[in-house]
Amino acid sequence: MPNGFGGTAQGPLIKILPKYEDDAGLIEHEKVHVRQWYAWLCLGLLLSTLLMLLASSSLWPLFSVVPFLHPLLYKFVRPYRCWSEVQAYRKQLAVGGYDRNDFAVNALVERYDLNLSVNEAIALLFD
Numbered sequence: 732m733p734n735g736f737g738g739t740a741q742g743p744l745i746k747i748l749p750k751y752e753d754d755a756g757l758i759e760h761e762k763v764h765v766r767q768w769y770a771w772l773c774l775g776l777l778l779s780t781l782l783m784l785l786a787s788s789s790l791w792p793l794f795s796v797v798p799f800l801h802p803l804l805y806k807f808v809r810p811y812r813c814w815s816e817v818q819a820y821r822k823q824l825a826v827g828g829y830d831r832n833d834f835a836v837n838a839l840v841e842r843y844d845l846n847l848s849v850n851e852a853i854a855l856l857f858d
Contacts (some may be wrong), residue, residue, distance in 0.1 A: 735842065736763045740764035742798060756827020762820040771800040813845045824856070832856070 732739050737751040740761040751757050765831035778822045783791060820835040839845060839852040847855070 740768070740804075740854065742768050754827065756823040756829060759826045760819040763822045767815055767818070768801040771804070772797060773801045809845060812814035812843055813839075813847070813855070816843055816845070822855055 732746055732748065737754065738745065738747040738757050738761045740746075745758070745761040745766055746766060747754075747757065748760070776794070779793040779797055782793060805815055806812070816839060820839065824832050831848055835856055836849060836852045839855070840847050842848055
């Protein structure tokens with residue numbers, strides 16, 4: 732698990748550090764990422780199937796790329812990574828029952844290479 736993170740989602744699998752296993756907000760944050768992965772999986776399978784049926788059956792290798800759509804978009808498309816994390820932190824803050832919300836703002840500003848200012852992160856999370 733990356734240093735400084737309490738949990739991670741890799742495809743449909745969630746890993747949570749033992750000290751955070753009772754953090755409902757963090758668990759919901761990671762569930763958002765799992766739902767994002769499944770959404771791209773379904774969309775990718777649908778599009779791959781349609782392309783195969785309509786264009787050519789030689790396109791079957793497209794299916795091998797489908798499970799990696801979300802991770803590839805997350806890694807290489809900064810606006811998608813930003814959207815993904817904002818959605819996850821919004822859910823985490825909504826259900827976590829935290830005394831403070833600044834950890835989410837700080838994470839968006841410092842941890843995900845999003846090039847956001849504090850004010851931009853606040854606007855994304857709370858507007």
